[in-house]
Amino acid sequence: MNGVHVIDHPLIQHKLTIIRDRSTGPKEFRELLDEVALLMAYEVTRDLPLEQVEIETPIARTTGWTISGKKVGVVPILRAGLGMVGGILRLIPTAKVGHIGVYRDPETLEPVEYYCKLPTDVAERDLIVVDPMLATGGSAAAAIRFIKERGGTSIRLMALIAAPEGIERVRGHHPDVPIFVAAVDERLNEHAYIVPGLGDAGDRLFGTR
Numbered sequence: 001m002n003g004v005h006v007i008d009h010p011l012i013q014h015k016l017t018i019i020r021d022r023s024t025g026p027k028e029f030r031e032l033l034d035e036v037a038l039l040m041a042y043e044v045t046r047d048l049p050l051e052q053v054e055i056e057t058p059i060a061r062t063t064g065w066t067i068s069g070k071k072v073g074v075v076p077i078l079r080a081g082l083g084m085v086g087g088i089l090r091l092i093p094t095a096k097v098g099h100i101g102v103y104r105d106p107e108t109l110e111p112v113e114y115y116c117k118l119p120t121d122v123a124e125r126d127l128i129v130v131d132p133m134l135a136t137g138g139s140a141a142a143a144i145r146f147i148k149e150r151g152g153t154s155i156r157l158m159a160l161i162a163a164p165e166g167i168e169r170v171r172g173h174h175p176d177v178p179i180f181v182a183a184v185d186e187r188l189n190e191h192a193y194i195v196p197g198l199g200d201a202g203d204r205l206f207g208t209r
Contacts, residue, residue: 009043049068098127
């Protein structure tokens with residue numbers, strides 16, 4: 001799939017299996033989602049540009065590398081996306097965090113923005129939009145559109161599990177945005193849940209129903 005990166009590292013796949021298990025409770029679910037987000041962030045940021053710098057070690061002067069260019073921003077889609085922020089921030093503690101809230105209109109079934117707070121320098125950052133589930137793709141496509149309308153240009157989407165339908169929708173609306181996932185599942189069921197999926201990520205994360 002063009003523009004879709006499946007991160008199949010053994011540690012990620014091991015933790016993903018535990019996350020999927022219905023017997024995994026909220027505490028362990030939160031911890032594992034946080035860990036997987038950190039591990040996935042290594043791959044999502046693999047191509048960040050570097051520049052050479054000169055430093056002095058305790059032994060001698062030498063050259064090394066530091067990240068150059070745009071700074072990083074993390075934008076979780078509320079509410080389940082919040083569970084992925086902590087892991088990324090442990091890896092990139094200087095990243096700024098925005099938030100986007102989207103709900104689906106019961107009549108039109110189209111996504112509607114109810115909250116959007118982004119860093120003021122959104123146009124100057126490499127943005128990682130995060131949500132554990134990429135199901136229909138409606139919320140993700142809308143969130144990316146909201147970011148673009150506010151000046152964001154460098155955007156990546158990171159999800160734990162995706163359905164083919166969600167990938168197709170996001171790629172159709174935003175072919176310039178790469179998608180990073182740990183697994184692409186079979187399909188959506190009649191209730192728009194990913195199969196086999198892991199259920200409702202927000203409910204499992206926060207212990208709600």
